[in-house]
Amino acid sequence: NAGVTQTPKFQVLKTGQSMTLQCAQDMNHNSMYWYRQDPGMGLRLIYYSASEGTTDKGEVPNGYNVSRLNKREFSLRLESAAPSQTSVYFCASTPGDYQETQYFGPGTRLLVL
Amino acid sequence: AQSVTQLDSQVPVFEEAPVELRCNYSSSVSVYLFWYVQYPNQGLQLLLKYLSGSTLVKGINGFEAEFNKSQTSFHLRKPSVHISDTAEYFCAVSDRGHDKIIFGKGTRLHILP
Numbered sequence: 001n002a003g004v005t006q007t008p009k010f011q012v013l014k015t016g017q018s019m020t021l022q023c024a025q026d027m028n029h030n031s032m033y034w035y036r037q038d039p040g041m042g043l044r045l046i047y048y049s050a051s052e053g054t055t056d057k058g059e060v061p062n063g064y065n066v067s068r069l070n071k072r073e074f075s076l077r078l079e080s081a082a083p084s085q086t087s088v089y090f091c092a093s094t095p096g097d098y099q100e101t102q103y104f105g106p107g108t109r110l111l112v113l
Numbered sequence: 114a115q116s117v118t119q120l121d122s123q124v125p126v127f128e129e130a131p132v133e134l135r136c137n138y139s140s141s142v143s144v145y146l147f148w149y150v151q152y153p154n155q156g157l158q159l160l161l162k163y164l165s166g167s168t169l170v171k172g173i174n175g176f177e178a179e180f181n182k183s184q185t186s187f188h189l190r191k192p193s194v195h196i197s198d199t200a201e202y203f204c205a206v207s208d209r210g211h212d213k214i215i216f217g218k219g220t221r222l223h224i225l226p
Contacts, residue, residue, distance in 0.1 A: 004156075033213070040122065042203060042218035043157075058213065090156055102149075102214070104156030 001026050004105035006091050012111045013081045021076040021108050023091030029103070030096035032074035034058075034066060036087040037107075043090065049074055051096070081112045115140050117206050117217035125223040126194055134189040134220045136204030146187040147205040147214065148178055157203060163187065174198070196224045 007022045025032065030051050035043040035058075045058030049068040063085060065077045074093075078085060089108045094100040120135040138144065145164050149157040161172025168180040178189045187204060201221050207214035 035216075040218060042119075043216040045213055045215075048213055092157075101147075101159045101162065102157070104158065106156050 003027065004091055004093055004103050006089075006105035006108050008108060009106065010109050012113065013078075014113050015082060017081050018077070018079050019081065019110075020078075021089055021091075021110075022073070023075065023105060024073045025091075025093040025103070026072065027093065027095075027103065028071070029093035030071070031094045032068065033092040033094075033102065034064075034074070034076045035090045035092065036060065036085075037090060038087050046076065046089075081110075083112045086110060086112045115144075115206050115208055115215045117204050117215055119202075119204050119217035119220050121220050122218070123221045123223060125225055127225045128196055129193050131192050132190065132194050132198075132222065134202050134204075134222065136187045136189065136217060138185050138187065138204075138206040140185075140206060140208055143209045145207040145209065145214075146178075146180060147207070148172065148176070148187070148189050149203045149205060149216075151201045151203065151219075153200070160189070160202070194222070194224055196226070198222060199224050 004025045033048040034046040044060045047066040049055045052071045067075045091105040092102040116139045118137045126132045147162045148160040150160050151157045161170045163170045163180045171177045201219045203219050204217040205214045
């Protein structure tokens with residue numbers, strides 16, 4: 001099993017450009033999450049999907065959209081990138097219950113100029 | 114609302130010395146508690162978790178944590194650290210009945226030779 005995979009690993013954007021971060025898991029997990037990690041801020045939840053077909057806002061959803069394409073895939077889209085979105089983005093998944101372990105991908109490092 | 118406070122942003126400790134990383138949480142209901150570790154340039158992985166039962170929880174790599182309900186704390190300990198423990202450690206809390214968890218801002222553990 002590959003676990004949780006994320007593409008791309010690195011990306012540089014100019015302000016105003018758009019892009020989609022891809023995440024896939026092969027563990028048959030129900031819940032998936034997108035976080036951003038900034039120095040001194042820890043991990044902050046952007047969006048999550050408790051099950052296929054549902055998505056909900058987290059702590060910092062502004063400027064992002066998500067799509068739960070199927071049970072395996074959960075994508076994060078930046079419609080018009082801003083320098084404040086420079087960050088490391090992590091995708092995670094859990095079997096379905098909040099007490100379960102979260103499995104993280106390796107991250108996408110995004111720089112917005 | 115849930116919150117997690119990691120009292121130290123950085124902790125230097127000599128190799129083979131003991132270490133304690135502190136975590137306090139606030140929540141009005143029963144909680145699940147977690148410690149995750151992030152090695153350089155990697156995603157997070159679970160060290161240990163408290164769901165119920167014994168308040169002393171043992172995890173991977175010789176780490177353990179103790180749940181103290183009266184002090185709302187979940188401090189992480191290791192009796193003798195190794196250079197390979199150099200990483201950032203995150204405490205996290207989830208309210209029972211909710212489907213997401215809140216992470217602390219992290220504590221960087223620096224092992225001194």
